[in-house]
Amino acid sequence: MIILEGKAVFEGVAIGRLSIYKKSEQSVKREKVEDTDAEIKRYEAAREMATEQLQVLYDKAVKEVGEASAEIFEAHQLMVEDGDYIDSVENIISTQGVNAEYAVAETGDNFQKMFLDMEDEYFRGRAADVKDITERIINCLSGAGGGGIVTDEPVIVVADDLAPSETVQMDKDKILSFVTVHGSANSHTSILAKTMNIPAIIGCDIPLTDEMDGRDAIVDGFEGKVYIDPDPDVLAEKKQIVLKEQEKKALLEQLKGKDNVTLDGQHINLYANIGNTKDLALVLKNDAGGIGLFRSEFIYLGSDDYPTEDEQFAIYKQVAETMAGKKVIIRTLDIGADKQADYFQLPQEENPALGLRAIRICLTRPEIFKTQLRAILRASAFGKISIMFPMIISVDEVKKIKEIVAEVKKELDDAGIKYDKDIELGIMIETPAAVMMAEELAEEVDFFSIGTNDLTQYTLAIDRQNQSLDEFYDPHHPGLLKMLKMVVDGAHKGGAWAGICGELGSDLSLTKEFLAMGFDELSVSPGRILPLRKTVLETNVTEYKKEKGYAN
Ligand code: PEP
Ligand code: MG
Numbered sequence: 215m216i217i218l219e220g221k222a223v224f225e226g227v228a229i230g231r232l233s234i235y236k237k238s239e240q241s242v243k244r245e246k247v248e249d250t251d252a253e254i255k256r257y258e259a260a261r262e263m264a265t266e267q268l269q270v271l272y273d274k275a276v277k278e279v280g281e282a283s284a285e286i287f288e289a290h291q292l293m294v295e296d297g298d299y300i301d302s303v304e305n306i307i308s309t310q311g312v313n314a315e316y317a318v319a320e321t322g323d324n325f326q327k328m329f330l331d332m333e334d335e336y337f338r339g340r341a342a343d344v345k346d347i348t349e350r351i352i353n354c355l356s357g358a359g360g361g362g363i364v365t366d367e368p369v370i371v372v373a374d375d376l377a378p379s380e381t382v383q384m385d386k387d388k389i390l391s392f393v394t395v396h397g398s399a400n401s402h403t404s405i406l407a408k409t410m411n412i413p414a415i416i417g418c419d420i421p422l423t424d425e426m427d428g429r430d431a432i433v434d435g436f437e438g439k440v441y442i443d444p445d446p447d448v449l450a451e452k453k454q455i456v457l458k459e460q461e462k463k464a465l466l467e468q469l470k471g472k473d474n475v476t477l478d479g480q481h482i483n484l485y486a487n488i489g490n491t492k493d494l495a496l497v498l499k500n501d502a503g504g505i506g507l508f509r510s511e512f513i514y515l516g517s518d519d520y521p522t523e524d525e526q527f528a529i530y531k532q533v534a535e536t537m538a539g540k541k542v543i544i545r546t547l548d549i550g551a552d553k554q555a556d557y558f559q560l561p562q563e564e565n566p567a568l569g570l571r572a573i574r575i576c577l578t579r580p581e582i583f584k585t586q587l588r589a590i591l592r593a594s595a596f597g598k599i600s601i602m603f604p605m606i607i608s609v610d611e612v613k614k615i616k617e618i619v620a621e622v623k624k625e626l627d628d629a630g631i632k633y634d635k636d637i638e639l640g641i642m643i644e645t646p647a648a649v650m651m652a653e654e655l656a657e658e659v660d661f662f663s664i665g666t667n668d669l670t671q672y673t674l675a676i677d678r679q680n681q682s683l684d685e686f687y688d689p690h691h692p693g694l695l696k697m698l699k700m701v702v703d704g705a706h707k708g709g710a711w712a713g714i715c716g717e718l719g720s721d722l723s724l725t726k727e728f729l730a731m732g733f734d735e736l737s738v739s740p741g742r743i744l745p746l747r748k749t750v751l752e753t754n755v756t757e758y759k760k761e762k763g764y765a766n
Contacts, residue, residue: 215445220393220418221684222438223404227455228391228413232442233369234427235376242319242352250308257303257314260354264294267350286343286518293347299325315355322348330559339519342556346518370433372420376403377554386410386492391433393418393440398681405667405717409493411741415440417681466744470501474747476729477754483735484743484750485541487715490516491529494536496740501747504541506663506737507602507715508533510586511549519557520582526589534597541598543640543663543715543737544590546583548572548604552679567677572605577614587622594634602640602663607647612658615639642715644668649697649704656708663737664701666716670694689718695727702732713737725749726758 247253272287293299299321306317322344329341368390375396392414397403399416407414413435420426420440432441432452441448475481485506486497490513497505513521513529533542550560550571563569576583590601603615619639626633640661643649649669656662666689671678673694676687688694698714705712713735718724720738722745728736729750738746759766 215448216442218418218420218440218442220415220420220438220440221399222413222415222435223399224407224412224414225435226391226411226413226459227435227452228370228433229449229452229456230368230370230390230431232372232393232426232429232431234422234424235371235373242315243313244316245313246311247307247313248311250311253307253312253314253317254304256355257307257318257351260314260318260351261294261300263354264347264350265291267354268294290343290347290350293343294351315352318348318351318355336519338559339557342518345556370431372422372426374422377552391415391435393420393433395420395422396681398679399684399687405487405739406489408717408720408739408741409487409489409496411496411739417684466748469744469747469751472747472751474503474750476750477752478756480729480755482729482733482750483541483713484746485543485713485715485735485737486740486743487737488533488740491532491536493740494533498536500740500743502540502740502743504543504598505533505537506541506543506713506735508542508544509548510544511547511553514547514549514555514558515553517555520585523585523589523592526586527592530590530593530599531596534593534599537597539598541600543600543602545602545604545642546573546586546590547576550575567671567679573603573611573615574605576603577611580618583618584622587619588626591622591626591633591637592631594637595632599634600638600640600661602642602661604642604665605644605668606641606655607645609651609654609658612641612655616658640710642668643701645672646697649701652701652704653708656705656710659710661710662701662705662712663715663735664698664713666694666698666714666718669697669716670718673697689721690724698728699731706732711735720746722746722749726753726755729753729755730759730762730764 268287268291272291302321302324303314303317306312306320307314325344326341329337329344332338368388370391370393371384371389372393373395375394376392389410389412391412392403392407394403394416395418397416404414404416413433415433415435415438418440426442429442430444432444432449434441434452444452473481474484483503485504486500486502487507487509488494488497488505489509513526530544548571549555549558550569551566554560558575560570570578587601590599593599601619606612616639623633638660640659640663641648641655642665643652643662644665645668648655652662667678670676670687670689670691674687674691676683678687702712711734713733714728715737719736720742725746736746
């Protein structure tokens with residue numbers, strides 16, 4: 215038995231096999247070959263394999279998401295068989311006498327550049343498809359598989375680190391747990407683990423070798439340990455913990471349908487955070503009162519090109535209808551920094567977390583923003599949607615946003631398209647500037663939701679992605695807690711309600727404090743709703759304030 219340690223980012227115990235996540239991107243070396251005909255044959259075989267893989271993906275996608283969304287795999291098949299692409303690869307192999315991997319990579323680069331140079335936005339978007347099929351053919355040549363996890367049974371996913379664009383493509387039903395070598399406690403892998411309610415460990419020195427792949431293991435998210443080839447007594451002990459956890463969950467089930475009200479009658483809304491429509495089942499299962507944060511950028515991250523208004527509308531409508539009149543807060547595009555989509559072609563920046571991201575992109579590229587706003591507003595006719603804007607720093611910004619929303623509303627009015635005319639508008643409080651301006655901002659909007667993940671990073675000047683700074687990243691920093699109180703007070707004075715949608719909202723050791731501060735809402739990963747409800751039901755806020763010597 216091998217025992218490895220790391221930092222647990224979500225509790226629980228998972229027992230299963232390890233699956234080493236292979237990045238699909240490979241570094242390709244230029245090598246001289248003697249027999250160029252044999253190399254061209256290798257290329258032909260890889261092309262055939264890539265086409266077969268795409269057919270499997272197409273069939274799977276048709277079943278899961280329908281024909282229209284599956285078309286991308288059909289388009290990729292056509293690209294693999296594109297005559298110009300094939301001619302270029304074969305020509306490089308035979309004239310330069312080099313290996314097929316290099317010839318494919320070179321061709322892929324050239325074709326990508328060609329597409330990126332085109333005027334037409336549609337063709338520029340095709341560059342990402344060329345990259346995708348090029349990587350697929352290279353993987354077929356090198357026998358690395360199609361990237362990602364290939365499995366029938368649920369597994370423990372082991373990776374160096376996982377980008378949001380990688381996790382978004384994973385089949386969530388097949389994941390028991392995440393173990394990563396890098397990544398920080400506040401990264402999106404951690405957030406995903408919480409959403410999925412599965413144990414996750416980061417900073418674990420686990421070798422990413424083929425030899426590790428498929429070995430039996432236990433991930434203990436309480437201790438932050440991974441047991442590989444566990445001894446029978448350890449396995450038996452951990453199975454007991456799994457059983458106990460299941461019992462605890464069963465007890466929490468009894469809290470379903472109960473109101474979130476403290477012993478002395480204070481009420482709080484408990485909403486759920488989601489990243490896509492697949493999370494909806496968890497939201498309903500955990501009895502959330504609404505959705506307090508729909509991270510809409512995951513629609514963009516899961517796509518090879520800008521999602522159209524109709525594609526987005528269909529998703530928002532589905533969420534609104536599923537929630538059947540309960541509040542759904544859709545956060546507009548929060549891309550940039552750690553969340554990158556190639557087709558946005560964002561500039562390389564020295565400090566991406568302080569760069570062109572979130573609302574700044576929307577305000578500099580209003581056409582993207584307006585497409586999303588139209589889609590959200592149209593969907594608001596089918597349920598109770600609110601719109602929330604991320605990374606706000608000033609009242610002026612909010613005024614500009616409101617002007618754009620008004621323009622879009624007018625366009626819809628002119629076209630006779632229905633939407634909720636009283637749709638609530640809110641902002642995320644994620645920057646110290648927004649905290650200081652809370653009261654003035656509250657006069658402009660209906661609600662605030664504090665993004666404590668970013669607010670902590672910007673207040674403590676600590677990159678939330680930097681694992682080596684985790685020991686300094688103190689989400690309970692008294693300065694930060696004072697800011698939270700300032701935000702609630704500012705919100706209420708300015709006539710807005712206030713909630714928290716960052717990870718701190720689910721920290722049970724602070725629930726009483728949040729109730730005492732007067733928060734109206736906490737939005738957390740679906741699996742945290744019932745534990746939070748339990749704490750709320752057991753709290754007497756008046757007593758707690760007395761104990762702490764707070765004024766009433
Ligand atoms: C936050 O910053 O706390 C937040 C909820 O947004 P995200 O984690 O998506 O940046
Ligand atoms: Mg944020």
